[in-house]
Amino acid sequence: MKSHYQVLVIGGGTAGIMVAAQLREKDRNLEIGLIxxxxxxxxxxxxxxxxAGTYDFKSTARPMKSLIPAGVDWIKDYAEGFDPEKNTVSTKSSGNITYDYLVVAPGLVYDHSLIPGLAEAIDKGVVCSNYTDPEHTWKVIKNFKGGTAVFTQPAxxxxxxxxxxxxxxxxxxHFRKSGVRSKTDIVFATPGTTIFAVPEIKQTLMEVVDRKDINLRFFHKLVEIDAEKQIAWYEVTKEVETGGCVVIEDSKTDKIDQNIQYNYKDVKVEVEGNRFGIHYDMMHxxxxxxxxxxxxxxxxxxxxKWLDVDHKTMQHNKFRNIFGLGDVAALPTAKTGAAIRKQVPIVVDNVMTLIESDKIGEMAYNGYSSCPLVTGYGKMVLAEFDYQNNFIPDPKLKQMLISDSSKEHWRLWMLKKYMLPYLYWNKMMKGQNV
Structure with missing residues (x-):
């Protein structure tokens, strides 16, 4: 293993692999290391x-070795620190590695400690997460017999x-197919203020919420989980309209603040000071x-505490030979693989232009991201948007006979389940722009 590289990449996720592969395509002589x-x-x-029981977990995994681009040195180690003034990255086992240019794309990490009780609850019993153990999620959904199903997210x-x-x-x-939906209340508790920030997508999703009879609870910040009593504790981060409480059991529906709750359900709730505890029979x-x-x-x-890069060029705001992209970057857009797909060519162009002419390129990232919103088995909406939350659908969708991707369509489901995985493994991971 070398101790110096022209380009050093940190991260073997979507962003790191794509950057390394595209750099190799641009210049076969580049000395590239990937940590x-x-x-x-x-x-x-x-x-x-x-x-949801409709995809094989094993099919989502590939050996890292098979994805490292030919000609790129895989440094199988942990990055531990930076000395950007000396162009140096320290590692756990391989010592210090120096670089001419650095691309930082290690993704993000889960911190269960930020919510007391989460570490004890997650991926056990009736508490599940597709982020950490999707196979357990399917077990929980299959075994659910009715009650309150809470779906939630952090702040x-x-x-x-x-x-x-x-x-x-x-x-x-699935609950409808298994016959338990009639004795189930579904609650979506989120610290956010809306179901989705893009107006065209929000309209469709609110129709889905109405059709599925789901209770939305906004401004709900998850602050603790009591796994033994099966209670999710929340702080409501917006004052409730005078005369009504958003979650107390005996509140009248007409007194519920509609800015905080939509489609109110009278589920069992505990109140302790300014905290509201929703009892759950399953939680994702x-x-x-x-x-x-x-x-x-x-x-x-x-x-x-996110990587400080320019929103358009992804060049670090202080160190001109450092770039960052993907989930770790402080970019005000959704953290998705689709966003990375648009970020990579810009980072690669900037690095190559710096190498060749000591200036960055003229390409600019507009904040594009995409969220394939599955709304049921065989149905999907495709949210594509920019920094301003403008809806910007890909014109190529018309080739799939999809005239409006803000509406549910079975062809979009086929895109999600079959086409996107194929494009990922066979195109994106090999350095091709798709």
Missing amino acids: EPADTHYYQPAWTLVG TPIKCGGAPQKIMYLADD LAPPQTAPKFIMNSPLVNDA
Whole structure:
């Protein structure tokens, strides 16, 4: 293993592999090192389908070795720190590695400690998460016999922001098929203020919520889980209209603040001070998510502890030979593989232009991201949007005879289940723009 590389990449996820592969395509003589400790690479977008029993978990995994581009040195190790003034990355076992250019794309990590009780509850019993163990999610959904099904998410940024509600729509379908939906209340509790920020997508999803009779609870910040009593504790982060409480059992529907609740359900709730505890018979959640500690404790982050890069060029705002992309980057858009697909060519162009002419390229990232919102078995909406939450559907969808991807369509389901995994493994991971 070398101790110096022209380009050093941190991360063997979607972003890191794509950047390394595209750099190799641009220049076969580049000396590229890629730091990644994991043996296995997962296609995580399919985990929603695994959790709903309609995709094989084993099919989402490939050996990391098979994905490292030819000619790229795989440094199977953990990055532990940075000295950007000396162009140096320290590792756990391989010593210090220096670089001319650095691309930082380690993804994010789950921090169960941010919600007391989560570590004891997650992936056990009736508490599940597609983010950590989608096979357990499917067991929970299959074994559910009725009651209150809570779907929730943390107040931190999360990857694939639509995932906590996608599994909810699929679970609703399964509950109807298994005959338990009539004795089930489904609650979606979110710290957010809306079901989706893109107006065209929000309209469709609210129709889905109405059709599926789902109770939405906004401004609900998950603060603790009591696994023994099966209670999810929340703080409501918005004052309730005078005369009514959002969650107390005996509240009248006409007194519920509709900005906080939609389609109210009289589920069992505990009240302790300013906290509201929703009793659950099953719960699916997304765990809190942060940048890895070696990033958070580095000089590369902003005040919120995410990688501090320019929103258009993804060049670091302080160190001109460092770039960052993917889930770890402080970009005000959704953290998805589709976003990475658009970020990679810009980072690659900037690195190559810097190498060749000591300036960055002219390409600019507009914040594009995409969220394939599965709304049931055989149905999907495709949310494509930019930094301003403008709906910007790909014109190529018309080739699939899809005129409006903001509406549910079975062809979009086929795209999600079959076409996107194929494109991922056979095109994106091999450095092709799709």
